[in-house]
Amino acid sequence: MSDVKTPSKLEKVLASGHQAVTSECGPPRGSDAGEIRNKAEMIRDHVDAVNITDNQTSVTRLCSLASCIHLKSMGIEPVLQMVVRDRNRIALQSDILGAASFDICNILCLSGDHQAFGDNAQGQNVFDIDSMQLIQTVRRMRDEGRFLGGDEIHRPPRMFVGAAANPFADPFEIRVPRLAKKVAAGAEFIQTQCIYNLEKFEQWMAQARDRGLHEKVAILAGVTPLKSAGMAKYMKNRVPGMDVPDEVVKRMSGVAKEKQAQEGIDICVETIQRLKEVEGVRGFHVMAIEWEQKVPEIVERSGLHPRPELD
Amino acid sequence: MIVAKPKPVEEVIESVSGFDRILLVGCNECVTVCEAGGRKEVGVLASALRMHFMNQGRNVQIDEVTLERQCDREYLEEIRNRIDQYGAVLSLACGVGVQFMAETYFQTPVLPGVDTCFMGVTEERGLWSERCQGCGQCVLARTGGICPVSRCAKRLFNGPCGGSTRGKCELSKDLECAWQLIIDRLTELGRLDDYEELAPIKDWSTERAGGPRRVEREDVRQ
Numbered sequence: 001m002s003d004v005k006t007p008s009k010l011e012k013v014l015a016s017g018h019q020a021v022t023s024e025c026g027p028p029r030g031s032d033a034g035e036i037r038n039k040a041e042m043i044r045d046h047v048d049a050v051n052i053t054d055n056q057t058s059v060t061r062l063c064s065l066a067s068c069i070h071l072k073s074m075g076i077e078p079v080l081q082m083v084v085r086d087r088n089r090i091a092l093q094s095d096i097l098g099a100a101s102f103d104i105c106n107i108l109c110l111s112g113d114h115q116a117f118g119d120n121a122q123g124q125n126v127f128d129i130d131s132m133q134l135i136q137t138v139r140r141m142r143d144e145g146r147f148l149g150g151d152e153i154h155r156p157p158r159m160f161v162g163a164a165a166n167p168f169a170d171p172f173e174i175r176v177p178r179l180a181k182k183v184a185a186g187a188e189f190i191q192t193q194c195i196y197n198l199e200k201f202e203q204w205m206a207q208a209r210d211r212g213l214h215e216k217v218a219i220l221a222g223v224t225p226l227k228s229a230g231m232a233k234y235m236k237n238r239v240p241g242m243d244v245p246d247e248v249v250k251r252m253s254g255v256a257k258e259k260q261a262q263e264g265i266d267i268c269v270e271t272i273q274r275l276k277e278v279e280g281v282r283g284f285h286v287m288a289i290e291w292e293q294k295v296p297e298i299v300e301r302s303g304l305h306p307r308p309e310l311d
Numbered sequence: 312m313i314v315a316k317p318k319p320v321e322e323v324i325e326s327v328s329g330f331d332r333i334l335l336v337g338c339n340e341c342v343t344v345c346e347a348g349g350r351k352e353v354g355v356l357a358s359a360l361r362m363h364f365m366n367q368g369r370n371v372q373i374d375e376v377t378l379e380r381q382c383d384r385e386y387l388e389e390i391r392n393r394i395d396q397y398g399a400v401l402s403l404a405c406g407v408g409v410q411f412m413a414e415t416y417f418q419t420p421v422l423p424g425v426d427t428c429f430m431g432v433t434e435e436r437g438l439w440s441e442r443c444q445g446c447g448q449c450v451l452a453r454t455g456g457i458c459p460v461s462r463c464a465k466r467l468f469n470g471p472c473g474g475s476t477r478g479k480c481e482l483s484k485d486l487e488c489a490w491q492l493i494i495d496r497l498t499e500l501g502r503l504d505d506y507e508e509l510a511p512i513k514d515w516s517t518e519r520a521g522g523p524r525r526v527e528r529e530d531v532r533q
Contacts, residue, residue: 085465089512111472114464116482125465132469133512148512166473171494177507178470185469185509193473240474240481 005188006142008105008160009077009310010049013283014189014218018308019276020283022079022191022220023295024051027062036067037074039292044076046299047286048307049106051079051191055086058118065095068104079162080104083112088128089137089148096138100157108162108191109134132185135163139186161186165219166193167204168243176207183217190217191285194224194235196267197243198274205280214280221275222285225294226264229253265294265301272302312341312432313405314439315348315425320359323401326422327360330398331370334390335360335424336412337377338404345439347425348403350377356403356424381408387415394419429461447517447524453510455496462489468510 004011013020023043028035040050050071054064068078080099082092096107111131115123129137137148138161145156163182167175179190195201201221208214226232229252236244248267255263268286275281284304288295299305327333335357343349357375364371374397378386381404394400399420402409406427413421429441444461450468451458460466464482471490474481478491497503515521 111465111467113474114482116464127466128515129512130465130467130469130510131472132509136509136512164473169471169473170475170477170488171471171491173498174470174494174503174506177503181469181507181509184507240476241472 006105006158006160007103008049008158010079010106010189011160012310013048013308016308016310018283019281019304020049020218020220021047021286021299021304021307022049022051022283023047023286023288023292024053024079024081025067025292026053026056026290027064027067029059029061031062033062033067033070036062036070040071040074040076042292043295044074046296046305046307048283049077049079051081051108051285054081054083054110054112055118056113058085058113058115058120060119065099065104068099069102072102072104077106078104079106079108081108081110082134083110084127084129084131084134085112085115085125088126092129092134092137093141093147096141096157096159097153100155100159103158105157105159106162107138107159108164109138109187110164131163132181135161135182135185135187160188162189162191163187164193165190166241167195167201168193168197169241175204176211176213179208179213179217180211183213187217189282190219192219192222193241194222194287195271195275196235196248197245198271200243201275202278205278209280214282218282219280220283220285221272221278221281222287223268223271223298224287224289225268225291225298226252226260227291228257228260228264231264265298268298269301272298272304276302312344312430313407313427314345314429314431314441315342315405315427316345317347317352317356317403317425318423320356320363323356323422323424324360324363327399327401330420332372332397333360333374333399333401334394334397335373335375335401336381336390336403337375338381338402338408339377339379340382342403342405342408342425343377345433348405353377353403356401381405382411384411384415387412391416444518446513446515447521448514450510450513453505453508455493455500455502457489457492457496459489459493462487462492468513470506 004015025039052064052067064081068080071078109131115125141157145153165179232249232252235242335353337349337353353375357373360373380386394416401422401424402412403424409423430443431439431441441461446460475488480486480488
């Protein structure tokens with residue numbers, strides 16, 4: 001196995017040459033940890049690691065860190081998602097240490113949706129550093145064992161550092177330069193926005209390969225099964241930075257309502273099967289939003305099960 | 312300039328309703344340009360207030376004056392000899408002027424007549440937009456002359472977030488994505504490669520984060 005820098009299982013799976021599978025769970029809007037535990041339980045045998053979202057869409061939820069600790073206690077490997085919207089550099093570094101104290105060893109560095117979309121639209125935001133600088137911050141803490149302020153960290157965090165990439169947002173001409181920037185900042189894995197426009201994604205991957213980025217960072221292709229034609233239309237028209245081609249909407253609308261969910265799963269499986277063959281795609285990030293019970297079927301039918309057992 | 316907008320007249324009425332003699336003070340600078348607190352707006356608001364109190368059967372004296380500026384002591388001094396005649400001053404200057412007026416006339420209640428919004432430009436008559444947040448350390452040389460602090464909703468320093476769509480910000484179709492503008496401008500200037508330079512983590516101590524700020528210059532002080 002090539003050299004790994006952290007105890008992360010996700011890093012090991014990727015280093016051993018397997019295509020990795022991650023998924024994500026959203027914490028509950030209350031303090032019942034059972035909800036997050038149940039979701040994670042449904043997918044534990046079908047993924048290498050589980051992202052825990054950080055107040056996604058700016059709606060207040062049980063925190064990502066506590067949820068990650070619950071998963072860790074169940075023997076499931078969490079990926080701590082951390083947005084820079086709500087915390088300044090003191091709080092971010094402090095939470096990274098908190099996570100490291102529980103040996104949480106994956107982090108995904110994000111900007112976060114603007115709070116205007118959430119349940120506290122009148123709240124202040126922070127954006128002390130940006131997602132790119134959060135990547136740099138974690139790498140500095142890990143590799144140099146130093147805080148941003150320069151002081152030494154006793155027992156530095158050992159985290160495999162990830163970032164998001166959206167191949168579909170505008171302006172398209174800087175989407176690959178932006179990926180290059182995240183790699184330069186220190187990102188070791190990438191989870192992409194949900195892919196429905198395969199041609200555009202493949203074009204993005206080709207440009208990434210031209211610059212050799214696929215060899216410097218493990219790109220996990222993001223997929224989300226559509227539950228209904230309505231969801232397809234909503235994602236197409238209402239979700240910023242989402243690219244759902246007309247053919248996909250048409251295909252979902254073309255089947256009877258009670259069969260649309262199955263059609264959505266089929267599209268998702270077909271997407272994974274096609275992207276598995278794309279050079280530089282090192283795995284998949286399956287985001288089944290409030291539909292975790294479908295992850296096992298998607299992973300199995302895509303030929304990604306069983307997951308590798310590594311020590 | 313500092314852009315302000317008039318407060319709703321109901322709010323102004325409520326704030327001045329306890330006084331019988333009110334001096335309405337306009338400012339001839341920014342708030343005149345953005346048509347919120349100049350001589351004209353002072354006249355309009357004074358008429359509205361007079362009419363309101365007359366309809367109520369109240370005899371309230373409302374006088375008008377517009378000063379050259381309310382952020383300079385010398386102009387504020389122009390009303391010193393008459394300030395004692397009034398129960399309150401209603402200032403249509405920005406928040407800076409209102410405060411300097413209150414500091415200057417410590418015993419007189421000074422009330423704001425406008426909401427101060429931002430530092431910005433007149434895009435066209437009736438449309439103003441933000442350009443600067445006074446962070447105290449200008450980054451425009453790096454960003455094609457377009458400010459990511461004031462114009463990006465997340466003040467990102469390293470490029471657009473995933474929500475940038477067709478040149479617009481995820482917040483609103485009426486809001487341009489600052490990073491689209493920056494990329495367009497860098498492209499125009501033949502400097503798109505600059506985009507890939509990682510921006511250093513910003514020192515916010517020169518911004519609001521560092522506490523109330525002062526600029527002290529020995530070369531100018533007398």
